[in-house]
Amino acid sequence: DSGVTQTPKHLITATGQRVTLRCSxxxxxxxxxxYQQSLDQGLQFLIHYYNGEERAKGNILERFSAQQFPDLHSxxxxxxxxxxxxxxxxxASSATTGxxxxxxxxxxxxxxxxx
Amino acid sequence: xxxxQSPQAVxxxxxxxxxxxxxxxxxxxxxxxYRQKHGEAPVFLxxxxxxxEQKGHEKISASFNEKKQQSSLYLTASQLSYSGTYFxxxxxxxxxxxxxxxxxxxxxxP
Numbered sequence: 001d002s003g004v005t006q007t008p009k010h011l012i013t014a015t016g017q018r019v020t021l022r023c024s025x026x027x028x029x030x031x032x033x034x035y036q037q038s039l040d041q042g043l044q045f046l047i048h049y050y051n052g053e054e055r056a057k058g059n060i061l062e063r064f065s066a067q068q069f070p071d072l073h074s075x076x077x078x079x080x081x082x083x084x085x086x087x088x089x090x091x092a093s094s095a096t097t098g099x100x101x102x103x104x105x106x107x108x109x110x111x112x113x114x115x
Numbered sequence: 116x117x118x119x120q121s122p123q124a125v126x127x128x129x130x131x132x133x134x135x136x137x138x139x140x141x142x143x144x145x146x147x148x149y150r151q152k153h154g155e156a157p158v159f160l161x162x163x164x165x166x167x168e169q170k171g172h173e174k175i176s177a178s179f180n181e182k183k184q185q186s187s188l189y190l191t192a193s194q195l196s197y198s199g200t201y202f203x204x205x206x207x208x209x210x211x212x213x214x215x216x217x218x219x220x221x222x223x224x225p
Contacts, residue, residue, distance in 0.1 A: 002156065033212060042117075043157065043202065043215040056212050090156060103147050103159030104213060 003027065006091050006107035014115055018079040021110045023091030025072055031055075031096065032074040033104065034066060037088040049074055081114045088112075116141055118205050120216040127193055128224050135188040135219045137203030146186040147204040147213060148177055150197075157202060160188075190221070198223045 003026035013019055025032050034046040045058035049068035060066075063081075068074040078085060088111050092104040118139045125133050137146060145164045149157040163179040163186060175197070177188045190197055200220050204213040 002158075035215075042217045045212055045214060048212045058212070103149070103162055104157075105159065106156035108156050 002105050002107065004091060004093050004105050004107035006110050008110060010111050012113045012115060013081060015081055015083060017081050021076040021089050023074045023107055025093030026105050029093035029095050031094045032068055033092045034076050035090045037090060083114050086112055086114045117214055118203050118216040120203060120219050122219060124220040126222045129195060130192050133190045133193060133221060135201050136185060137216055138185045139205055143181060143184050145206055146179055148188050149202045149204065150199045152199040193223045195223050195225060197221060
């Protein structure tokens with residue numbers, strides 16, 4: 001157990017639907033990062049929150065949005081889902097922003113399948 | 116800017132050594148290395164900071180060459196458990212988030 005909790009582990013939904021992925025960071029970590037990993041692909045950065053504030057956006061579609069709540073958990077909302085959105089979505093946390101000496105701690109991911 | 120990793124894939128026998136390279140077109144200040152087993156989360160291995168420091172983790176070590184803007188991961192006397200995809204990652208962007216390379220798939224055979 002890495003200390004980063006992601007729910008649900010698996011999600012199957014139809015095209016056009018909306019889903020919410022949830023992440024609880026490791027205790028004490030203020031930064032939450034969301035990454036998308038498509039089949040046999042690398043990790044694509046989506047968005048970064050630090051202590052409730054959005055710090056950076058990567059290749060995140062306008063159909064996707066995220067937020068970090070006062071208790072530091074984060075949610076990634078995916079709407080108007082398309083088949084191409086099927087992927088593993090990882091949440092990672094770190095104590096600070098940027099180059100923490102201990103790297104990022106990843107959750108076990110949510111596997112989203114859009115049918 | 117995504118770092119470039121080479122090779123894309125490597126197959127070796129238990130006990131053999133391997134080197135994975137990671138290069139950047141921009142100046143390097145730090146390099147992270149992660150390992151991901153199929154269907155699992157990436158796991159942090161080590162971070163190398165500017166200064167040419169070499170770090171180790173069991174029989175896995177890495178070096179950092181600022182001039183060449185390159186880092187290399189060394190796996191010696193590989194074990195079956197070393198199989199997985201290895202990613203290097205660099206700090207980039209205004210909020211200094213990690214940008215991951217495309218990965219090197221390592222397969223260790225008995």
